[in-house]
Amino acid sequence: MKIITRLLPHPVLSPTLTVLWLLLVNSITPGQIFLGLFLGWVIPLLTLRFWPEAVNIHRPFALLRYIGMLLLDIILANFTVARLILGDPDRLKPVFIELPIILTSDLAISLLANSITLTPGTVSARLSDDRRYLLVHALNETDPNALIAAIKDRYERPLQEIFEQC
Amino acid sequence: MLEYFLSFLILTGAALTFIGSLGLLRLKDFYMRLHGPTKATTLGVGSLLIASAIFFSSRDAGISLHEILITLFLFITAPVSAHLLAKAALHLNLRSFAKMPIKSIKEKEGASNGTIGTQILEDNPSSSNTHAPKKSVQP
Numbered sequence: 001m002k003i004i005t006r007l008l009p010h011p012v013l014s015p016t017l018t019v020l021w022l023l024l025v026n027s028i029t030p031g032q033i034f035l036g037l038f039l040g041w042v043i044p045l046l047t048l049r050f051w052p053e054a055v056n057i058h059r060p061f062a063l064l065r066y067i068g069m070l071l072l073d074i075i076l077a078n079f080t081v082a083r084l085i086l087g088d089p090d091r092l093k094p095v096f097i098e099l100p101i102i103l104t105s106d107l108a109i110s111l112l113a114n115s116i117t118l119t120p121g122t123v124s125a126r127l128s129d130d131r132r133y134l135l136v137h138a139l140n141e142t143d144p145n146a147l148i149a150a151i152k153d154r155y156e157r158p159l160q161e162i163f164e165q166c
Numbered sequence: 167m168l169e170y171f172l173s174f175l176i177l178t179g180a181a182l183t184f185i186g187s188l189g190l191l192r193l194k195d196f197y198m199r200l201h202g203p204t205k206a207t208t209l210g211v212g213s214l215l216i217a218s219a220i221f222f223s224s225r226d227a228g229i230s231l232h233e234i235l236i237t238l239f240l241f242i243t244a245p246v247s248a249h250l251l252a253k254a255a256l257h258l259n260l261r262s263f264a265k266m267p268i269k270s271i272k273e274k275e276g277a278s279n280g281t282i283g284t285q286i287l288e289d290n291p292s293s294s295n296t297h298a299p300k301k302s303v304q305p
Contacts, residue, residue, distance in 0.1 A: 023231045074241075078182055078209035081201055085189040094198050094262075117245035118208065123200050124245070125252035137197045137252065 014040035059162050066158045073119045073154075080121055084140055096125070097144045099134045099151060108163040109134075115155045122147070168224060175217035182210030195262050196255050204248040212237050 021036035022028060084092060099116075103109050109131070113124040116136055126135040141147050189202025215233040222230035 020235070023235050026231055074205075075209060077205050081189070081205040082182060082185045085185055085192055085202060085206065090194075092193075092198065094195070096262075113249060114242070114245040117204055117248050118241065121201065123197070123204060123248055123252055125197070125249065126256055135256070137200070139198055139201045 013044050016040075017043055058164075062158060063162050066162065069154075069158075070115055070118065073115075077119045077121070081139065084121065092140045093142060095138050095141050095144060097136050097138060097141070097147060098128075099136050099148055100132060101134050101156065103156060103160055103164065104131075105163055108159050111163075112155055112159055115159075116151060119155075122151075168220070172217045172221055175213045175220075179210045179212070179214035179217065182206050182213070184210075186210060197252060197262055200248050200252060204244050208240060208244055211240060 018033075018036040018040035021039050022032060025032050101109065101112065103112060109127065113127070113134060116122050116124040116134070121139040121141065123137045123139075124134055125137050127133075128135070136147075136151075138144075138147060183206070186202045186206030189206065190199050193199045193202065215237050219230050219233035
């Protein structure tokens with residue numbers, strides 16, 4: 001078991017790299033698949049120092065559902081922001097909110113911050129030094145508490161289920 | 167038929183990208199201007215790329231998937247750059263129409279002897295201001 005984790009330190013990263021390689025060369029010949037597998041094996045070994053914590057995906061299907069939901073939200077976000085930009089800029093009520101976060105792993109927090117930035121009217125601005133609050137700038141928000149509840153319910157809980165065992 | 171669909175995608179993409187850029191002109195402070203390029207532009211470029219993928223898949227033999235990669239990397243990098251810009255702006259105390267939360271201001275004053283670099287991936291939870299390098303976990 002130990003020798004396996006040593007030879008294959010990132011079981012999630014390796015197949016991802018293989019798929020990325022196949023997309024990059026745009027062909028699925030046996031030679032390319034072999035090269036992709038080789039790259040997926042060697043690159044994690046060479047970059048071990050840059051990956052301080054192993055990535056654990058506890059529920060892969062929940063991850064797929066999360067990605068689908070995020071894509072829908074991104075499309076909606078674009079039209080929301082487009083409408084806000086074309087409307088009267090003087091009527092916008094920008095606000096900073098502090099979002100208390102319960103996630104602890106680096107990857108989950110960065111994914112949460114990315115999701116917040118990609119979705120309607122919010123940009124994540126700063127992670128507090130104790131990693132317990134994320135400062136979020138909202139373009140037009142009258143009810144900060146509702147926004148916090150929405151973000152926690154929609155993004156943080158699925159991320160916690162996926163990356164951190166509850 | 168396909169041409170109409172592709173033209174629709176391209177026109178939508180161009181319009182969204184334009185609106186996103188227009189946001190830079192119309193919105194009032196730095197933080198608000200960040201919203202335009204991170205969102206409207208993402209979907210704009212996204213639909214341009216989908217149009218490109220469909221066009222080259224239908225014209226040549228085989229399917230063209232490079233565009234999916236571009237979209238993926240765009241979705242990963244756009245929020246990161248927005249986050250860093252926002253962070254730099256907070257550090258420089260840029261004028262903002264939104265009220266700053268008191269807690270963050272206090273924390274920022276406390277950390278003012280440090281530098282900007284408290285990035286998500288490099289933060290050390292125990293000693294956040296000291297820029298301690300992450301311990302290597304090589305076996």
